[in-house]
Amino acid sequence: MYVIEGLETYLLKPRDPGDLPLLVQAVRARPTPMDLDAVIGFLGPISPPEACGLVVPIVAFDQIYSFDRDTLLDAIPVPNNIAKKAADQFRATADELLGRILQDGG
Numbered sequence: 001m002y003v004i005e006g007l008e009t010y011l012l013k014p015r016d017p018g019d020l021p022l023l024v025q026a027v028r029a030r031p032t033p034m035d036l037d038a039v040i041g042f043l044g045p046i047s048p049p050e051a052c053g054l055v056v057p058i059v060a061f062d063q064i065y066s067f068d069r070d071t072l073l074d075a076i077p078v079p080n081n082i083a084k085k086a087a088d089q090f091r092a093t094a095d096e097l098l099g100r101i102l103q104d105g106g
Contacts, residue, residue, distance in 0.1 A: 002056045
């Protein structure tokens with residue numbers, strides 16, 4: 001794991017050059033702490049310093065998903081047979097679990 005200023009750091013590279021727009025679209029004009037990105041791909045070799053000025057692992061990606069935390073939590077299906085109060089608790093528990101996963105790095 002390579003950490004820069006407390007963040008795991010990788011060089012992202014599309015496996016298919018036609019997927020470069022996926023990477024460009026993932027860059028937000030106004031990023032917030034609530035933004036999340038999931039990268040599907042594989043961990044490759046260490047980048048040469050001339051690639052970006054850093055020596056970090058290259059992740060060759062096939063897909064990038066970008067969304068905010070609320071969108072992810074809203075997408076988790078709540079069981080139909082639970083009461084409103086339990087549904088609210090379900091959402092709160094999902095939010096807490098996501099926070100733990102992100103804090104622990106997965």
